[in-house]
Amino acid sequence: MADAKGKSRRLILLIVFIFVAGIGFAGLFNASLSATNEMEFCVSCHTMETNYLEYQDSLHFKNPSGVQATCADCHVPKAFLPKIATKVIAAKDVYHEIMGTIDTPEKFEEHRWAMASRVWKKMERSDSRECRTCHEFKNMDLSEQGRSARSRHARAEDKGQTCIECHQGVVHEMPREPRVKDDG
Ligand code: HEC
Ligand code: HEC
Ligand code: HEC
Ligand code: HEC
Structure with missing residues (x-):
């Protein structure tokens, strides 16, 4: 009897x-x-890269209303599963950090088009999900926007267009597409 009591106590403790x-x-x-x-x-890794300095010149770093979009706001999804997936894939960054893939400005520039292309693809696939955590077409006061923004935005949704199609290089400078070796 006492033994059984001890057992269930241990079970509860466990x-x-x-x-x-x-x-x-x-x-x-x-x-x-x-x-x-x-x-x-x-930025402990992406320290001196020009794209960090460029970001600091952008309206996403500093603007009249004082709302800041950080690296992760644009590059890491908020929802749990896509976030975990992004973190797991980012383990490759640690590998490339150790290998020194982008550890000089020259190597960084060389790699830049490929890296940017990965970001663009990801954003196209997610319908610019990270942009839309802050921006939505339906919340835009189109009457306050310039003419070209207003007309593009008014039709973008119907035409199935997404932010990143038109807004590349919004905080980092547009990387140059590498030239193909033979120009024939
Ligand atoms: C351990 C160092 C390290 C840390 C910390 C780090 N990165 Fe990276 N990151 C790298 C390296 C190295 C690359 C180049 C990887 C490659 O060529 O595949 C890279 C590539 C990227 C790219 C290019 C796209 C891609 O998929 O390769 C983006 C965007 C990026 N990092 C954003 C971030 C953000 C946002 C954070 C913080 C949440 C971050 N990184 C933290 C080292 C790091
Ligand atoms: C964390 C919130 C946040 C996220 C995420 C975000 N933005 Fe913004 N965005 C802002 C704020 C704040 C401003 C500045 C608004 C102002 O004061 O005019 C801004 C301004 C802009 C502007 C106009 C100024 C400029 O630099 O041209 C564009 C275009 C823009 N965002 C596009 C995007 C795109 C594309 C993405 C996704 C890649 C994105 N934003 C992600 C908050 C965000
Ligand atoms: C079909 C192309 C197109 C699409 C898609 C598009 N935009 Fe724009 N957007 C423009 C143009 C053109 C402008 C005006 C020139 C500029 O600022 O780049 C503009 C301007 C803006 C501005 C500044 C508005 C102002 O007048 O202050 C913001 C913010 C913005 N876009 C955010 C977004 C976001 C977020 C998305 C996705 C939800 C998006 N745009 C989708 C073309 C587009
Ligand atoms: C407003 C959204 C936004 C913010 C904030 C942002 N990025 Fe990006 N990032 C992008 C987009 C979009 C691209 C794809 C290339 C392009 O269009 O400029 C990109 C591309 C990159 C790349 C690939 C190389 C390149 O220059 O294209 C790296 C690395 C990167 N980001 C790191 C960072 C880091 C680190 C921070 C914070 C210091 C940051 N990003 C902040 C939207 C953002």
Whole structure:
């Protein structure tokens, strides 16, 4: 009898332990996810790259209303599963950091078109999802926009166009497409 009591007590303790450990783990997991979204984290590798300096000149860094879009706002999805997928894929960045793939301005420029192309593809596939966490066609006051913006935006949705088709190079300069070796 006493033995059975001891057993169920241990079982309850075990359940409590797993429960508490689970909360602790989830907390750590979440904390590490958000820590890896901090701008300081991104620029600890993407330090002196021209595209970071270019960003600091952009309206997404500083503007009259004081709303800032950070690296992760545009490059890391908010929804859980796409976010995890992005983090897992980003492990390749650590590999390339160790290999020094973009560790000089020259190498960075050489790689730039390929990297930008990956970002464009991703944004086309997601219908510019990250842009739309802040911007929506339906919330735009078209009457306050310039003529060309107004007419493009009014029709973009019907035509199935997405932000990144028209707004490349919005914070970083447009990279140059590498020249094909033989010009024939
Ligand atoms: C450990 C160093 C390191 C950290 C931290 C890091 N990056 Fe990178 N990143 C790299 C390297 C190296 C590349 C080039 C990878 C390649 O050529 O495939 C890269 C490539 C990129 C690209 C180009 C597109 C692509 O898929 O290759 C983007 C965008 C990017 N990083 C954004 C970010 C953002 C946003 C953060 C912060 C959330 C971040 N990086 C944190 C090293 C890093
Ligand atoms: C975190 C919120 C946020 C995200 C994400 C975001 N933006 Fe913005 N965007 C802003 C703010 C804030 C401004 C400045 C508004 C102002 O003061 O006029 C702005 C301005 C702009 C402008 C006009 C100024 C300029 O630099 O040309 C364009 C175009 C634009 N965003 C496109 C985009 C696109 C494309 C994306 C996705 C790649 C994107 N934005 C992602 C918040 C955001
Ligand atoms: C068919 C092309 C097209 C599409 C698609 C498009 N835009 Fe634009 N947008 C323009 C043009 C052209 C302008 C005016 C010139 C400029 O600022 O680049 C503009 C201007 C803007 C501006 C500045 C408006 C102002 O007058 O202050 C913002 C912000 C903006 N776009 C955000 C977006 C976002 C976010 C999306 C996706 C939800 C988007 N645009 C989709 C063509 C487009
Ligand atoms: C407003 C959205 C936005 C913000 C904020 C932003 N990026 Fe980007 N990033 C883009 C887009 C869009 C591209 C694709 C190339 C282009 O159109 O400029 C890109 C491309 C890149 C690339 C590929 C190389 C290149 O220059 O094209 C890297 C690396 C990168 N971003 C890193 C960063 C880092 C690091 C930060 C923060 C310091 C940051 N980005 C902030 C939208 C953004």
